[in-house]
Amino acid sequence: MVIISNIPHSSSIKVILLCFIFILGFLVPISYADELVETHIQNKEVEDVVKNNDVKYESKTSFDPSSEIDVTDTSILTSLDNIESVKSTEQVWDTNIKTKDNLYYEFDESLKITPLKSNFLLSSFNFEINSTKYEPGVSSNGFDEYSHYTVFPKSINRIIRQNSVRELHIRFTRGFWDADSWGRIPYDGFKAGGSGVELWSVIEASSKKVAYKKWKYVANTLSGMFCTSLNFVDASKTTYPYKSFIPDYDVPLFDGKNQLFVMRAALANENVCTENLTPLLKLLPTKSRSGISTLLDGHKVFDSYWHSLSIDVKTICEEESLVCYDNLKANVGVVMHVPNTIQRNRNPIPKPVTGEGLRCDTSKYHDAYECFPLPDNFETIFLLSDLFGKKLQGSNLISNNPSSVCVEASKDWKILIESNGEFFGTQSNCFDLTNNDKNDIYFETKNSSSIVRRDNVPLFVSRSIMSNSIGRDGLRTVFRNPTNSAKSVLYFESLPWFMKIYLSTLIVEQAIDTTTGMKFDFDIKDVLSTLKYAAASDRKRPNQIEYEITIPPHSTIILSYQFEKNLLKYSEYPPDANHGFEIESAVVTVKGPTKYQSRTSTLLLVLPTPDFSMPYNVIILTSTIMGLIFGTVFNLLVKRVLTLEDAERIRAVSGPKYKLKKLKERLLSRFGTNKNA
Amino acid sequence: MIGGTALQSILLVSFLLRLTLHCHYPNLTFGLDDLVEFSSPMTSYKSLLESFFILNHTSNNLYDGGLIHQQPLLIHVLSFFYVDNNLLLLSIIYSIVDIIIALQLIHINMILFPNDTGSKKYLPGVLYLLNPICLLSNVSKSTIIFPNLFLILSFKFILSSLLQNLNSSNKLNIISAGVSLAISSYLSFYPIYLIFPICSVIYNINKQITNNVSNTNYIGLFIIVTLSTIIGLLVLSYIINDLNWNFIENTYLVTFSFKKLIPNLGLWWYLFIEMFEMFLPFYHSVFNLFVFALILPFTIRFSSYNKQNTGKNINLILMSFWALILCLGWITLTKAYPTVSDFGFFISFLPFFKPVFGYMKYPILSVLLFLHAIVLSPIFYHIWVNLGSGNSNFFYAISLVYALSIACIMIDLVWSILRFEFDDGKPNYNARLTQL
Incomplete structure (x- = not known):
């Protein structure tokens, strides 16, 4: 009976569930569409447009408000009254749709292109989004409270609100930035990380323990969101910086009882790939369908000499009105070698250059077999689409400001924008994209080595592992100041716990004046007086070293200290x-006059390894030795010492042989008696 | 008390030799300190210097990180002598400590073998000073020398009570011995196990001096003094360490649980690197019990007569002292972070076994095994860790050979003592004996 009665019961649940899903299926598009009421159009008018202009119809089953609505000034006016259209599940791809005039979202994007030395080209994509304003401290659980997201990504918002994150910074960087010839890192290094993945954030919490819990949650969520290994961030990788990474403004504190905690972790040499770029593009309202983000294709971005993806989220509060909003800045920087990229487009499979194709020094003897090659050709003509494989798909259509493309090039360059086969140029080499056509940028120069002078790099820092033949290991850091003024520097370093650092061995190996080549005295005490050091605790905490050092003008200072491997x-x-263990890069911040941050390259530490096939053998061998020693000694101690003759006598009356003999006799006698009987 | 210009000159020369090596060849110190044979995480000179650095240049607690394993009192006392990065005072201390240890050995020899004359009197001390292992371990500035110093002081005080017939002076000696043993145990833990064989030495001494007088109160006094001094030292450490008990974890618990996986000559390291996680608690308890396993058997076996012999000619005090040295050897063999310095200290006591030397069956084998281990271990470690051309099993094999060499010496000694006991002090090398 029970079984039978169960059946209708469970099936009724199914029915209810089905109904629920059904209703939900209707409701979800409606609730989404509410936000974008203004942009929606009347069915009939759409049909008219279709009839008149013969535009293709595309059918969609669900709405995605931020990405798939194209808004431009065109002939058809939409009115707010036509709300029925909301229920329509059909989306029209049309270039002639008009919205309310003053509609815009807090979104900005721009692309800055800078030719660098030796035919390299830096493209820097910037996106900025502001969330809607909210009052801090008001519970979001209040029933009259509703969450309203416009263009600000909901996923990021959830991480921030749930964990009271006041600042969040993620960096994905790979490749080599040639500071010697390219100059400063874009944005003075504040938007690039060390090779691999880097994450730091400012979290408001009541205690360090709570803050760590939130941090762990943030890292795990981001790990899933960006498909990185950030879930490996644990206590043994997390540092709490004292001076570096501390925000230089007053970070808003929502609850006066709480404190702010800065936490940081880095995964050295973690691979950065398409699966990290795609989630970043998904955060943007344009979702790489329009605007400059259309250029960002994983194949091209990661086929570059240097690339860096960064996301910075900040909570900004207006002092007068006590209203806050979140600000998200995303940046993608790519350095490409133009001739190589074009060559690869032309010849996807690398082939040797034919004899005629060789560029030989004609002043010397040359033929198809002998050739003194000329340096790189400085005369170049190329299009942006040659590098990125795509054209720019118009403006972003969401922001009040049009997407802009700026080329920072010298007068030797001719920069034009191509739109519908026509070329335009401007004085400033900046172009605002206002149409919704495919655009391209045209570059032409007779001398590609003529570039806009960039500010000199204030400081070069490199770090290396030293090891001598008797196995003493050390870490050496070289600071080089090529400028005319002394540079005050903040040095931050986090090393894994299995490096046992002996800071007592910290010395100035050399201090050299680079102009004269003379050595000079440099007092380590200045460094030591600012030293902040948290020694590693096994499997619990990494080593963290922070100090300030002032590098005199035109000089090189080499610091080193020793460590041991665990x-x-x-x-x-x-x-x-x-393979060894990747050691994350050190972070160097030049304090002034203009702040500049750079990172050393990552290091590879080779640890001695045990033989991985040995566990059972070791247990067996060690236990055998222990048993042998203990057994022998214990035997000696407990047994009686006596002469051989005595022993034989005793054995003759009580030994095992004697007992066996006795047993045999007894058995035999018994057997014998039985037989006799 | 101890005279002889020859001895004085030897002491002076060895003191100057040590001081010269310390002051003029600081790289030798650091080079030896890098060798796993001479330095363990618990006794390393580098970590001592690091602790001075932390005291002087940071506001961190000493045991906040996982690098310092020396006891807080040792660090704070030694940091007095480390002024402005000057190593001279520390070097003098290390050199003097070695000389004191040698003098104690001579003292003990004079007490145990009062019949020795001439240069024989000074032999153990001179051997200690000339022993290259002891010399190098001193130059490596390993802090193991301090527990060793207090241990040998404790031995000396105990045996000195033999010379005193007055009870009050006896008491003083026993109290000093207790305090010394407590300091030694505080500095390296394992000497606390020696409380049992030392009690047996006290028992036998009192039995010999004061016949028929109950002497349990002396043993009681010794145990109480030792334990209360240890507690006092721990409390003092707690106070000096910013009212924090975290030094216990970083000094003693690290030893018990072998948290620092650093290769050494002992039996522990490779097993705990290769061990499966879930078996760790079991093997931790087995290895810690193993260190204690033979302490009581040695003590009990050699503290009284074998009933079948008359034993009138056997010096029981000597027997129980031998048991004490065997226990020391057993700890050297089985401790978690052994170094060659421990072995050097142990073999410095071998001259006291001279009545049984004639019974030893395979001293050459033991010596060869030890030479084999001590020559090959730095080479195998080097080709594993630095060159990468050998693997860890080479060094592991050598650490097993090293264990066997100590075991060989000990087994040989045990059998010799048993023979000595059987022969009742009158050697009969031709007897064919067995055990049952």
Whole structure:
């Protein structure tokens, strides 16, 4: 009976569930559409347009408000009254749709292109989004409260609100920035990380423990969102910087009882790939369908010499009105080698250049077999679409400000924008994209080495592992100041716990004046007086070193200290144990006059490994030795010492042989008696 | 008390030799300190210097990180002598400590073998000073020398009570011995196990001096003094360490749980690197019990007569002292972070076994095993860790050979003592004996 009665019961649940899903299926598009009421159009008018202009019809089953509505000034006016259209599940792709005039969202985007030395080209994509304003401290759980997201990504908003994150910074950087010839890192290094993935954030919490819990949650969520290994961020990788990474403005504190905690972690040499770029593009309202983000294609972005993706989220509060909003800045920087990229477009499979194609020094003897090559050709003509494989798809259509493309090039360059086969140029080499056509940028120069002078790099820093033949390891940091003024520098370094650092061995190896080549005295005490050091705790905390150092003009200072390598447990080694362990880069911040941040390259630390096939053998061998020693000694101690003759006598009356003999006799006698009987 | 110009000159020369090596070859110190044979995380000179650095240049607690494993009192006392990065005072201290240890050895020899004359009297001390292992371990500035110093002081005080017939002076000696043993145990923990064999030495001494007088109160006094001094030292450390008990974890618990996976000559390291996670608690308890396993058997076996012998000619005090040295050897063999310095200290006591030397069956084998281990271990470590051309099993094999060499010496000694006991002090090398 029970079983039978169960059946209708469960099926009724199914029915209810189905109904629920059905209703939900209707409701979801409606609730989404509410936000964009203004942009929607009347069915009939759409049909008219279709009839008149013969535009293609595309059918969509769901709405995605921020990405798939194209808004431009055209002939058809939409009125707010036509709300029925909301229920329509059909979306029209049309270039002739008009919205309310003053509609815009807090979104800005721009692309800045800078030719660099030796035919390199830096493209820097900037996106900025502001959230709607909200009052801090008002519970979002209040029943009359509703969450309203316009263009600000909901996923990021949730992370920030749930964990009271006041600042969040993510960096994905790979490649080599040639500071010697390219100059400063874009945005003075504040939008690039060390090789790999870097994450730091300012979290408001009542205690360090709570802050760490929130931090862990943030890292895990971001790990899923950006398909990175940020879930490996744990206590053994997290540092709490004292001076570096501390915001230089008053970070708003929503609850006066709480404190702010700055936490940072980096995954050295983590691969950066398409799966990190795609989630970043998904955060943008244009979703790489229009505007400059249309150029961002994983194949091209990651086929470059240097690339860096960054996301910075900040909470900004207006002092007078006590209203806050979140500000998200995303940046994608790419450095490409123009001739190589074009060459690859032309010849996807690399082939040797034919004899005629060689560029030889004609002043010397040359033929198809002998050739003194000329340096790179400085005369170039190329289009932006040659580099990115795509054309710019118009403006972003969402922001009040049009998407802009700026080329920072010298007068030797001729920069034009191509739109519908026509070319235009401007004085400033800046172009605002207002149409919704495919655009392209045309570059032409007779001398590509003529570039806009960039500010000199204030400081070069490099770091390396030293190791001598008797196995003493050290870490050496070289600071080089090429400028005319002394530079005050903040140095930050986080090293894994299995490096046992001896800061007592911290010395100035050399201090050299680079103009004269003379050595001079540099007092380590200045460094030590500002030193902040948290020694590693096994499996719990990394080493964290921070100090300030002032590098005199035109000089090189070399600091070094020693460390020891710890062995790990058999199971703690990664599968490719002999590859070594990646050590994250050190962060150097020049304090003035213009702030500048740069990072050293990552290091590879090779740890000695045990033999991974040995566990059973070790247990067996060690236990055998222990048993052998203990057994022998214990035997000696407990047994009686006596002469051989005595022993034989005793054995003759009580030994096992004697007992066996006795047993045999007894058995035999018994057997014998039985037989006799 | 100890005279002889020859001895004085030897002491002076070895003191100057040590001081010269310390002051003029600081790289030798650091080079030796890098060798796993001479330095363990618990005794490393580098971590001592690092602790001075943390005290002087940071506001961190000493045991906040996982690098310092020396005891807070040792660090604070030694930091007095480390002024302005000057190593001279520290070097003098290390050199003097070695000389004191040698003098104690001579003292003990004079107490145990009062019949020795001439240069024989000074032999153990001179051997200690000339022993290259002891010399190098001193130059490596390993802090193991301090627990060793207090341990040998404790031995000396105990045996000195043999010379005193007055009870009050006896008491003073026993109290000093207790305090020394407590300091030694505080500095390296394992000497606390020696409280059992030392009690047996006290028992036998009192039995010999004051016949038929109950001497349990002396043993009681010794145990109470030792334990209360240890507690006092721990409390003092707690106070000096900013009212924080975290030094316990970083000094003693690290040893018990072998948290620092650093290769050494002992039996522990490779097993705990290769061990599966879930078996760790079991093997931790097994290895810690193993260190204690033979302490009581040695003590009990050699503290009284074998009933079948008359034993009138056997010096029981000597027997129980031998048990004490065997226990020391057993700790050297089985401790978590052993170094060659421990072995050097142990073999400095071997001259006291001279009555049984004749019974030893395979001293050459033991010596060869030890030479084999001590020559090959730095080479195998180097080709594993620095060159990468060998693997860890080479060094592991050598650490097993090293363990076997100590075991060989100990087994040989145990059998010799048993023979000595059987022969009742009158050697009969031709007897064919067995055990049952």
